[in-house]
Amino acid sequence: MDKKYLIPILLSYVAILAALYFAFIYAPTERTMGDVQRIFYFHVPSAWVSFLAFFVVCIASIAFLRTGKESWDILAASSAEIGVLFITIVLITGPMWAKPVWNTFWTWDARLTTSFILWLIYIAYLMLRSYVHDKERGARFAAVFGIIGFLDVPIVYMSIRWWRTLHPAPVMGGKEGSGLAPEMLMTLMICLGAFTILFATLLFLRYKTGMVATEFERLKIKIHS
Amino acid sequence: MSNLTYLFIAYAFIWTAIFLYLLNIGKKLSFIQREIKLLKEDGYKSEGN
Amino acid sequence: MTGLKQILTIVQKDLILEMRSKEIIVSMLVFSLIVVAVFNFIFDPGSEQIRTTAPGILWIAIIFASNLGLSRSFAREHENAHMQGILLCPVDRSLLYIAKVIGNIIFITIVEIISLPVMVVLFDLDLHGVLPLLLLVLFLGTLGFAGVGTLFSTISANTKSREVMLPILLFPVTIPIILAASKSTSYLLAGRDISQIWSWMRILIIFDVIFLVVCFLLYEYVLEE
Numbered sequence: 001m002d003k004k005y006l007i008p009i010l011l012s013y014v015a016i017l018a019a020l021y022f023a024f025i026y027a028p029t030e031r032t033m034g035d036v037q038r039i040f041y042f043h044v045p046s047a048w049v050s051f052l053a054f055f056v057v058c059i060a061s062i063a064f065l066r067t068g069k070e071s072w073d074i075l076a077a078s079s080a081e082i083g084v085l086f087i088t089i090v091l092i093t094g095p096m097w098a099k100p101v102w103n104t105f106w107t108w109d110a111r112l113t114t115s116f117i118l119w120l121i122y123i124a125y126l127m128l129r130s131y132v133h134d135k136e137r138g139a140r141f142a143a144v145f146g147i148i149g150f151l152d153v154p155i156v157y158m159s160i161r162w163w164r165t166l167h168p169a170p171v172m173g174g175k176e177g178s179g180l181a182p183e184m185l186m187t188l189m190i191c192l193g194a195f196t197i198l199f200a201t202l203l204f205l206r207y208k209t210g211m212v213a214t215e216f217e218r219l220k221i222k223i224h225s
Numbered sequence: 226m227s228n229l230t231y232l233f234i235a236y237a238f239i240w241t242a243i244f245l246y247l248l249n250i251g252k253k254l255s256f257i258q259r260e261i262k263l264l265k266e267d268g269y270k271s272e273g274n
Numbered sequence: 275m276t277g278l279k280q281i282l283t284i285v286q287k288d289l290i291l292e293m294r295s296k297e298i299i300v301s302m303l304v305f306s307l308i309v310v311a312v313f314n315f316i317f318d319p320g321s322e323q324i325r326t327t328a329p330g331i332l333w334i335a336i337i338f339a340s341n342l343g344l345s346r347s348f349a350r351e352h353e354n355a356h357m358q359g360i361l362l363c364p365v366d367r368s369l370l371y372i373a374k375v376i377g378n379i380i381f382i383t384i385v386e387i388i389s390l391p392v393m394v395v396l397f398d399l400d401l402h403g404v405l406p407l408l409l410l411v412l413f414l415g416t417l418g419f420a421g422v423g424t425l426f427s428t429i430s431a432n433t434k435s436r437e438v439m440l441p442i443l444l445f446p447v448t449i450p451i452i453l454a455a456s457k458s459t460s461y462l463l464a465g466r467d468i469s470q471i472w473s474w475m476r477i478l479i480i481f482d483v484i485f486l487v488v489c490f491l492l493y494e495y496v497l498e499e
Contacts, residue, residue: 039232124442144496
């Protein structure tokens with residue numbers, strides 16, 4: 001494999017090993033929740049990465065509509081794919097943590113519901129990309145949907161919050177910053193960093209693959225004509 | 226005990242998902258690179274003729 | 275021609291076309307009545323549950339019927355290449371969006387005006403004193419839904435399996451509008467305090483404004499060059 005691919009892969013490999021060390025050995029066991037709380041150290045970073053990925057989709061979509069450059073479109077598509085991967089991880093690991101702690105897999109709390117709706121929106125985004133006839137126009141459709149999809153995030157979150165405040169929400173443990181031991185906070189930061197590196201690596205690889213693929217299509221047309 | 230099962234399932238899912246995605250990209254990339262190589266050789270051959 | 279006159283001409287064209295075939299209005303209407311009837315069977319006859327869920331059923335009937343109407347109207351335009359015809363006219367493209375939204379609102383409103391009395395009779399709703407506000411809520415919900423729906427149906431009309439694509443794109447994104455509209459309606463019908471009703475209506479208005487502005491700005495990108 002090419003050297004330029006190997007370096008980021010190795011870097012994220014090391015970062016993840018370090019994060020695992022912190023999550024399992026350095027961080028103390030949570031008193032009430034026990035070991036299952038260690039899901040937290042990769043659940044929260046996954047959520048962060050998925051939001052970051054959808055933010056990149058939005059920015060790349062705006063840039064694509066402005067410039068019409070194909071590379072922005074490829075970046076948006078790559079980032080959306082990775083965002084869906086991580087939001088799926090969030091939606092799977094969340095219930096795995098909630099079941100033993102709150103004794104329920106799911107509650108319609110603002111953050112959970114927003115993640116679920118985000119998942120639906122970006123699955124739709126990926127479907128839209130694969131269902132178009134005309135590639136150039138399809139890229140514009142995807143960009144428009146990518147922008148609206150991201151602008152929808154705060155709107156969905158606020159509406160669900162207003163909806164939920166009228167029903168008493170179950171007590172959510174581990175609200176950001178509340179009663180998190182310094183070691184745990186440190187571990188969380190390391191894991192956030194590691195997952196950000198992982199995101200950058202995946203995005204780089206996926207983007208390069210997309211670029212090579214379009215280059216391939218161009219070459220094919222050139223040779224056959 | 227059951228707590229650890231949930232922990233295990235969650236971690237197993239995270240790493241398999243990421244690993245499979247990485248594998249998927251790698252496969253796509255190597256496939257395209259191979260195709261490009263073949264296409265280039267083809268192109269040169271037909272130009273040579 | 276002034277902008278207003280251009281808008282009115284396009285709306286008029288859509289209405290005349292529909293008056294000839296009546297294809298869209300009739301199918302929307304029948305569909306919304308079927309939804310109301312089917313949902314009725316979920317509950318035991320005469321139970322109090324029906325009245326509390328009536329606002330939700332009303333909105334489900336509206337958005338499902340709207341979805342059907344939107345996909346039908348744009349599919350028809352796509353098949354007959356009406357859009358290309360309009361785009362050839364010296365009409366400002368941003369006005370086209372406004373005209374399309376108005377047209378869709380008219381279609382949906384006709385369906386609402388007919389299915390609302392049916393629901394009042396079937397579910398034994400008491401509209402005494404709340405009718406003006408209820409109509410306002412219906413209009414605001416329809417405005418937001420049609421605003422996003424117009425943009426997305428233009429997109430989905432140009433994809434494969436467009437009937438499936440539209441709800442997949444439209445429903446997740448419009449969840450905040452649907453939520454705010456159905457909450458306002460249920461508070462209204464339950465005879466809640468005006469300040470509580472107003473708090474949801476205000477949210478609905480804010481969402482309408484945001485969605486309409488964004489869709490208005492993005493509409494030109496989904497049209498053919």
